[in-house]
Amino acid sequence: MKKSLLPLSIGGFGIGMTEFVMMGILPDIATSLHISIPTAGHLISAYALGVVLGAPLLVGIAGNYPPKKILLGLMALFTFCNALSSFAPNYQTMMITRLLSGLPHGAFFGVGAVVASRLAGRGKEAQAISMMFAGLTVANIIGVPLGTYIGHTLSWRITFLIIAGVGLVTMASIYKLLPAMPVVGESNLRKDLKLFTYVEPWLILGITAIGTGGLFAWFSYIAPLLTEVAGFESSQITWILVLAGLGMAVGNLIAGRTADLISPSKATALFLLLMVLSLTIVYFVAPFKVPLLIMTFVTGAIAFSLGAPIQILMIRASNGSEMLASSVSQAGFNMGNALGAYLGGLPIAAGMGYTSPMWVGAMLALTGFGMAMMVYFRHKNADEYALAAGH
Template structure:
């Protein structure tokens, strides 16, 4: 792997850890702050809302600067607000800190995806993008389980301090290894926003915002699902989250190759259908330990196989405004985070049990699949017109 790409991988690791460790320490935060688990789940939604607000806003403001400077500035914000999360004395201030710590997330992945595709050899762009997302998946193998263990046995505040340290390491790596690529020629926010006059980017937003909500409806409440339904001990959560992370890492690599060999649209369609089926199976077998463990790996793999294909879909649909479009794609991904975490918590609060979020997730994934079918139909019609 090129060192320039590896600097993006480190950043992805830190971002993945701060986003997904919340799922592992949710019961600990609930106890420490004296709130219910569904209310603690609002902290997941707060982070996602920060991503949605920050992705297009920060890219729009910083678009005239070279990518290296943009990425370093974003990681500085990431480091500061995760540090403040560690110091928050109550739920309200932690909610605000999580909101602001989410601001640089989408912009980092959006700018980083465009940079990775520029640094890649022809025909391997999706694989290069998947290398950046590999950091996020490795966070689920290593960072999230360790952060969960520390949060459960010591303090969740130490977990956020560790995330801030990773942010500092990313800044150093970007400064040392990332080449000085020129700023985008089209840095006018108004002209960049013109791409959203077309239908295709909005269909991709729908695919991402609705479809990936299925992942978060499942993963946001994986801790109570595995302890209260499958019957695992709290100590087993570290291993379970690590297994989910391994699945995500495997799926991420598969997704990049699928997008390069087939097409991003076809790969996304297939994977969303697979997610619907997988989540329904999770709901049916979670009371059995071995099937529950197996489906944790499989569902993690399917969900994260979507990352590179969806990102490439948006980049290819937004010629001349790739950074803004890629950041909007990440914002859409975290709309899915907010929707999935919120809607997944509603049936739990209504007393329907900890397997009920999987039905919500399957419905969301199916909704994303419908957007994908609409996109494929549109592409086919355009192809016919071109031939005519």
């Protein structure tokens, strides 16, 4: 990994920890704040809503500043808001702090993806972006299990203080290691918003928001799935989350190389179809410990394979509005977070059990696959037209 990409990976670690640790400590927060688990799941949706609102808003405000300054400001906001979460006295306050904590998420990854692609060698853009997302996967191997363990044994409030500490480390590494990069062109929100007059960015946003909802329908309720269905002890969740994180790390590395090798659109469609199959298998093997552990690794790998190819698709469809497009893509991932957590919670609340979100996730991923095929055929037709015109 290039040293200049390290600050993006560390930032990805902190963001990944604050986003995904909620799934592991959801029962602890529910008990502490005297709410049900489905109600606590709304905290996941609140964070995701913050990402959706913050991604275009903060990039629009900061677009004329150099990328290094933007990333420093975003991480300062991230650090402050996560520190506030650790002191939330009740459910209502926690909802507000989680919403605020989500604001810098999409903008950080959006700007970071553009920075990573500029730092990458030609033809290796997806691999460079996957290095940024590697921080997310390491968070799921180390940060999320550690935060879950601390949440179970000490207090979930300490977990959020640790996340704020990671934010401070990220700010220091951005200052020291990230090279200063000039503003490329003048940001004009009115010009950038023309992005939404094109069909393809909407299709990619749909893939991201709906397709990745399959991941979050599964992962949002993984703790009760493991304890209530498979019969694992709550103390074992930490180590099972490590297994999921290892799968995510493997999937992320495979994704960057696959997207650069075959094409981002083909890779996206392939991984979404595999997600449908994986979630269906999880539904049937959930009562059996060993098969469920295997599928926890596999599903994590498939789900996290989507990050880099979707990000590259959106940047290439940006029509000159790279940072806004890339940030909107991150907003799409968190629409998927909110959608998956909300829709996955509905059958649970209706008494259908903790395996029922798997069917919700499979349908969301299948819908995303259909959209990904539409993008693939658009690209194929455009390439054939260009080839014919060249002759």
